Amino acid sequence: MVPRWFRGERGVPELGRDHRISRTTAYRYIHEASRCWQLRHQTCPKLSTAPKPKDWPM
Numbered sequence: 001m002v003p004r005w006f007r008g009e010r011g012v013p014e015l016g017r018d019h020r021i022s023r024t025t026a027y028r029y030i031h032e033a034s035r036c037w038q039l040r041h042q043t044c045p046k047l048s049t050a051p052k053p054k055d056w057p058m
Helices: 002-006 012-018 023-042 045-049
Strands: none
Touching: 002 012, 002 023, 012 023
16 A cells, blocks of 8 residues: 555555555554655665765755
């Protein structure tokens, strides 16, 4: 469900219906996964020092 949300395939309520979970649970899963992803990338030195394309917004 989370990879589909990151790719922008569907909104959270639709993803919840696809996976037969409530909308509240779907939002919680997305929130937890995005937090884990954020924490993982903060602690990965290779990602913070990797060269970025010139049009990269950050």
